[in-house]
Amino acid sequence: MDVVLPCLDEAEALPWVLERIPSGWRAIVVDNGSTDGSADIARSLGAHVLHEPRRGFGAACHAGLTAATADVVCFCDCDASLDPARLPAIAGLVLDGSADLVLGRRRPVTRHAWPLHARLANLELARLIHRRTGLRLHDLGPMRAARRRPLLALNLTDRRSGYPLQMLVRAADAGWQVMETDVPYRPRTGRSKVTGTWRGTWQAVRDMRAVLAERPAAGKVHAETPRGAGR
Template sequence: MAGVIQPTVDVVLPCLDEAEALPWVLERIPPGWRALVVDNGSTDGSAEIARSLGATVVPESRRGFGAACHAGLVAATADVVCFCDCDASLDPGLLTGFVQKLEAGDDLVLGRRRPKSRGVWPAHARAGNRVLSHLVRRRTGVRLRDLGPLRAARREALLKLDLTDRRSGYPLEMVVRAADEGWRIREVDVPYLPRSGKSKVTGTWRGTFQAVMDMRKVLAR
């Protein structure tokens, strides 16, 4: 549309009751980039806060991390799409370096979380992540140490992967299908900070177990 300035990068932020963290996250979105806050059924006013801070809110009624991520991907219009959790555990400003690596020839850039203090990453969540990283290496040959949510790739290429998981397996499915397509996948270290509020996925053994089961289903397909 004439007169509409297209964002250089879209940042997908899946959101479920993250009112406390949103201001911190959104103020760290790089200038010229667009924040797509995907409201996955929040009841704490997250959507209203996001709009008031200049973000574009994408509603997604179907619950699930993958459902929220994919709704953001579909809503994106920029050539490059980044993903970041909306709980203040990861700084979206770090994504500028990810985009530079895409421009240098990588196809998918992933953040390897490095905890900045004790207790940031619960032992059960780290253990589940190690198991899944090992399974991914066996399945694809790609040597990864984390399947974290901070990542960047080109929108059209991501859409062509035809990702179908709408639960916790979405991040892993992205990596597996990208590897099968011969993508150049790079992992870079990023600081992992204490999150705001309680994790909906890895904050409990049950949540971690469910996430691992979702991802094992992806590997079995």
């Protein structure tokens, strides 16, 4: 399995994150302009390191996806808020055909793990996602898994905060089976680039509203339906 880990100044979190990658899996750390030595740390710990010069969460994620070679690709934040040891359970639901896209629904382990403004933004996104796609979800799910070739066929274009949402919307438009499963959510190591401030959070929401405004082209499907869809 390949695990894409978008990274921007996560030197403090990387050792814990990388030691939790399942044995035999490949960690693809995509450095997005770090100035704290994150890339060197990741490389020294055995990760496959890429450099993505275009700033943006989506740019880093997509660079990792295009570099992946495994049948199933996972995505995970690189800030130690999510435990990569949980990834086999996420990927397993794709491998056994239970779902085509599996999202880890964040369940905070402490009151401080998820700031109130970020939770409110997430609730609003869940409402908008349901209105746009019909999917009843609770979380956008930064820990996720899907098959690589169908993911690439979605032709994702967002390179900022809207990338995870665009993946979900286009998967829904293509008839994929989407599933949530609970994962523990811990206080992140370091300050968030998005949810650390009200301004950052609502900027991300604004980016995502633009994605939700997308409509599939008439008579076209964005991507192939993966094996197991519709079950």
